[in-house]
Amino acid sequence: MKSKLxxxxxxxxxxxxxxxxxxxxxxDFKVHSDDWENQDLPSFLExxxxxxxxxxxxxxxxxxxxxxxxxxxIFADIFYAARIYE
Numbered sequence: 001m002k003s004k005l006x007x008x009x010x011x012x013x014x015x016x017x018x019x020x021x022x023x024x025x026x027x028d029f030k031v032h033s034d035d036w037e038n039q040d041l042p043s044f045l046e047x048x049x050x051x052x053x054x055x056x057x058x059x060x061x062x063x064x065x066x067x068x069x070x071x072x073x074i075f076a077d078i079f080y081a082a083r084i085y086e
Contacts, residue, residue: 003028004024004028008020008024009021
């Protein structure tokens with residue numbers, strides 16, 4: 001059975017969906033933090049970096065097509081701006 005987060009992940013198509021998904025991740029962490037490998041921001045960001053490095057293999061193992069139209073700059077902008085945004 002898929003978790004609620006996985007179900008939501010499969011439906012992220014818009015900016016609004018993405019924002020709601022992040023809020024759902026926060027709620028999931030508050031309730032199920034024991035299920036999270038990365039319990040603090042440094043380890044979470046390190047895992048983000050590591051997963052990005054290995055993501056080609058993830059898509060290959062899932063027999064999914066690698067999305068070739070990723071705008072990496074927007075992710076950098078999001079993470080950088082979140083440092084100071086209230």
